[in-house]
Amino acid sequence: MIAEISRKTTANKKRVLFLVHRKELIDQIKNTFEFVGVDTNYVQFAMVQTIVRNLDKTLTPDLIITDESHHGLAASYQKIYDYFSDVRRLGFTATPVRLNGDGLGGINDILIEGVSVEWLIENERLAPYDYYAPKLMQQENLKIGHLKEFTKQSIDKELESHKAIYGDVIKHYLKLAEGEQAIAYCHSLDSSLKTAQAFNDAGITAKHIDAKTNKKERDDTIQAFRDKEIKVLCNVDLIGEGFDVPDCSTVIMLRPTKSLSLYIQQSMRGMRYKPNKRSIIIDHVANVNTFGLPDMSRQWTLNAKKKVKYDIETPVKTCIQCFGTYAGIDRKCPYCGHEQPIEVKETVYEEVDQDLEKVDKFEMKLNFKTAEECSSLKELQELAKEKNYKKGWAWVQAKRLGIR
Incomplete structure (x- = not known):
């Protein structure tokens, strides 16, 4: 998809700046572009760090394409985007979320989702x-x-x-x-x-x-x-x-x-x-x-995402009753209320x-079994799919429960 967009862009004699975060990816990407027929004379393949150091020497592109764009909120990327603020940008990623869980709204105004992994x-x-x-x-x-x-x-x-x-x-x-x-x-x-x-x-x-x-x-x-x-x-x-x-x-x-x-x-x-x-x-x-x-x-x-404050070195617990994972020192599980037993240190590795x-799809797919346990329309739709409910069931339940 990236190569085809670049092929059409360069066919019109327009310049593409292709940004990667690791140099090992450049040769691989070049080979793909050449295979698809991209005119690489109009493409600059570069590591983000290289462009940041040479912004004033970089030819102004007509299109900036960022590979693995979930890295794009980093300061180095944003320096490039700000310098070429009038240039159109496309970012591609299989995981449109930062490592800390945030979305990519700071550098994108439209999210276009492809087909599902399924x-x-x-x-x-x-x-x-x-x-x-x-x-x-x-x-x-x-x-x-x-x-x-x-x-x-x-x-x-x-x-x-x-x-x-x-x-x-x-x-x-x-x-x-x-x-x-x-x-x-x-x-x-x-x-x-x-x-x-x-x-x-x-x-x-x-x-x-x-x-x-x-x-x-x-x-x-x-x-x-x-x-x-x-x-x-x-x-x-x-x-x-x-x-x-x-x-x-x-x-x-x-x-x-x-x-x-x-x-x-x-x-x-x-x-x-x-x-x-x-x-x-x-x-x-x-x-x-x-x-x-x-x-x-x-x-x-x-x-x-909604910001959650974590103290450095906060312990993480997993409830042995419901398997809920939470940060904190409390023995009482916030999900099911189960009182965690005090474990002897030597037993931590028993299951190693x-x-x-x-792990089957049915086992992992849902953490909710009734409409009342769902917190969103999407969860209701997933429940309907698993239970083979009729089309429209999720919408009816969402209206009944006041879920959007």
Whole structure:
């Protein structure tokens, strides 16, 4: 879609400024543009940081296209947008939400949604998937930092205190995806290195790469992964947006997150379409309990979310009764009122070695079973769809309950 828009623009001798946030994406994008027939003489491919440093030397474009535009509220992007304030802009993203949950209204005035992930799977544009996760998310001891994301230190404490988690990862890879190309998302450099070593010790070729890996080694590693010489590629948030490995079928999630954007980018990384391919998502940290399945319907908006103040290092609790997750020190669950028992620290890891179970759409789709439990028209519509109610039922219930 981006390439076709650029082809039509350059065919009229109009200039396109194409912004990316990582240099690794430029060669990949150039190849796609050339394949589609874009006149690249009229396209400037550039990293945001490069343009910011050279605004006065940059030719004025007729169109600015921003790839992965959920980054666009950053100060560097806005300097470019302000400098070329009269130039039309298009932003593209699979996740129109910032890492902190805010919408993108600060830099966009229109949100155009494409077809749903469910449609893309049904129409063979994305691969179908099987999702495996533990039943209960163990996040009681994780902390929220100032970026409203789990802190590295608290994840270290929970995931690396017991070496059993690495054996668990190997066991489930062999059980669910043996021989498949897999990307493992880890939460820290040390964790990624240890995970790669664990796979290699088990006779499964694996390698770690990170942002500081020199370009030649990183390019050689990724090519070896594409050539299936490496089975498992371990990283820390490096392989995500725009990483083009169509034959990668498996994602191993070893990094808890509170970011919907990050969750979608990582969980769907193995869903690039290929005939007869089925992606396997192995979620060892139960992110699915927080966000639902990758293809569930979501309501996107340009508006900022309602601000919630978090104290640095606020503990996060998961109710063992209703699985509701909340920040705070209260033992009483705000969702169901269940009084959380005081847990002995040594029991935190009891479920680390349990078998992961397949998560079905029906199981994850709804957290409400009656109209009275719904808080929006969209939820009523989802309930109607699951219950096979007649068309119009949701609207009648919304009017009855005073829901908009």
